[in-house]
Amino acid sequence: KNQVEQSPQSLIILEGKNCTLQCNYTVSPFSNLRWYKQDTGRGPVSLTIMTFSENTKSNGRYTATLDADTKQSSLHITASQLSDSASYICVVSTGGYNKLIFGAGTRLAVHP
Amino acid sequence: DSGVTQTPKHLITATGQRVTLRCSPRSGDLSVYWYQQSLDQGLQFLIQYYNGEERAKGNILERFSAQQFPDLHSELNLSSLELGDSALYFCASSPGTPMNTEAFFGQGTRLTVV
Numbered sequence: 001k002n003q004v005e006q007s008p009q010s011l012i013i014l015e016g017k018n019c020t021l022q023c024n025y026t027v028s029p030f031s032n033l034r035w036y037k038q039d040t041g042r043g044p045v046s047l048t049i050m051t052f053s054e055n056t057k058s059n060g061r062y063t064a065t066l067d068a069d070t071k072q073s074s075l076h077i078t079a080s081q082l083s084d085s086a087s088y089i090c091v092v093s094t095g096g097y098n099k100l101i102f103g104a105g106t107r108l109a110v111h112p
Numbered sequence: 113d114s115g116v117t118q119t120p121k122h123l124i125t126a127t128g129q130r131v132t133l134r135c136s137p138r139s140g141d142l143s144v145y146w147y148q149q150s151l152d153q154g155l156q157f158l159i160q161y162y163n164g165e166e167r168a169k170g171n172i173l174e175r176f177s178a179q180q181f182p183d184l185h186s187e188l189n190l191s192s193l194e195l196g197d198s199a200l201y202f203c204a205s206s207p208g209t210p211m212n213t214e215a216f217f218g219q220g221t222r223l224t225v226v
Contacts, residue, residue, distance in 0.1 A: 034215075043114065043202055043217030044155070089154070099168045100145065100204075100215060104154035 004103035006090050012109045017080055021106045023073040023090030031093040035064050035075045036088045038105065047075070047088075062110040080110045115139065118203050118218035126226055130191040133221045137184055137205030143167070143188040145215065146178055150199040161186055193225045 150222035
């Protein structure tokens, strides 16, 4: 069964600190892995997309890593800001028509 | 602005009723996806269309149906509504091919069944 699992479920950090979110997947066939940011009540917004051959990809203060052998990914947020408070969703794409398998998300709260 | 337009933004209706949610994909995108997000839950995949044809189906109830029209907009029909159908319904679109392309999400339709 295709599954994407994320940890932790929720996280509270202080402004300016770094954090790392985890994603494990059992999806086959694998096309790519994406990280999305979703503000409460809003649509998800893409942060990064990585294919099988990519180990790391950055988008500003967000850096995603992918280990296709162990089927793990992480999203590292550097120097967190209050606006980083959101849910971060790991999504794996499978199949020829871009079927997306969503994780449940990690809810991040950044406190001043 | 993602370029994906969903209407209406909010919908309040009674149990047993039927509603239609509409999605206009980004210009040129052939794939449309529908997702349901209940309160404090993750996104649940409902259905995907590619250029008018159904391509993938998720946990979509029999009371729900969807279609993609020749102009590529899509509609999600929800019938015999129950209180548990209250949720955010998101539409996303992508070019469809090649595979490693972005999917862009609309702002969602918030459905409240009372």
